Amino acid sequence: MKIQIRITTEQPSGFKGVLNLYETLGWNSFDMKEDDFRKMCTQSWFVVYAYDQSRLVGMGRIISDGVISAIICGLGVAPTHQQLGIGKQLMEQLIEKCLTSGINPQLMCVESLEPYYESLGFRKFAIGMAWDPSGK
Numbered sequence: 001m002k003i004q005i006r007i008t009t010e011q012p013s014g015f016k017g018v019l020n021l022y023e024t025l026g027w028n029s030f031d032m033k034e035d036d037f038r039k040m041c042t043q044s045w046f047v048v049y050a051y052d053q054s055r056l057v058g059m060g061r062i063i064s065d066g067v068i069s070a071i072i073c074g075l076g077v078a079p080t081h082q083q084l085g086i087g088k089q090l091m092e093q094l095i096e097k098c099l100t101s102g103i104n105p106q107l108m109c110v111e112s113l114e115p116y117y118e119s120l121g122f123r124k125f126a127i128g129m130a131w132d133p134s135g136k
Contacts, residue, residue, distance in 0.1 A: 003081070005058075006051045007089050011041060017056035025076045045070065048093045050077065050086050057081040060090040062097060062105070070098045072107040091120055 012018065018037040022028045032040075041047050045066060050058035060075035072094050077086045098105035108128040109117055118124075 003052055003084065005081075005084070005086055005089070007048060007086075007093060008051070009046070009048055009093075011047070012049065012056055015041065018059065021056055021059065021076060021078055024078055027074075027076065040074075046094065046097045048090050048097075050081075050090055052081060058086045058090055060087075060094050062094055064098075064103060066101065066103070068103065070101075070103040070105050072098075072105055075107075087116075088120065095121070 015034045015037040018041060019028070019032070019034050022032070022037070030036075041061065044061040045064035046062040048060055049056060058077035058081060061073055062070050063073060064070035072091070075087060075090060075094070077084075077090075095105050106125075107117065107122065114124060
């Protein structure tokens with residue numbers, strides 16, 4: 001059966017699919033609940049989702065002030081659907097939203113993903129820092 005992916009800004013009816021996606025990707029280290037994911041998505045400036053029929057298989061978000069700064073985050077695709085170009089399609093939508101709004105898109109990523117994001121037009125420009133409570 002051929003996979004038919006639908007990319008949309010249409011929010012899921014519930015956010016259990018987002019919770020499941022994050023858990024599948026190993027991204028729920030804060031033990032967030034479905035309502036936390038609802039807040040995360042609805043409070044983001046822009047969110048795009050990828051569905052395989054009714055199953056959420058990917059998403060990406062932008063957090064922004066809507067004027068100058070836009071940070072692309074949470075771009076992920078379920079392992080069962082990786083290497084199909086879904087992440088690239090999601091990223092193209094996120095970049096387009098920034099550019100049509102006159103905002104330069106930025107992101108942070110792990111070093112191993114630098115070549116992927118460079119292939120999409122990004123370049124390394126700074127060192128990112130994360131707060132570590134055990135480092136004080």
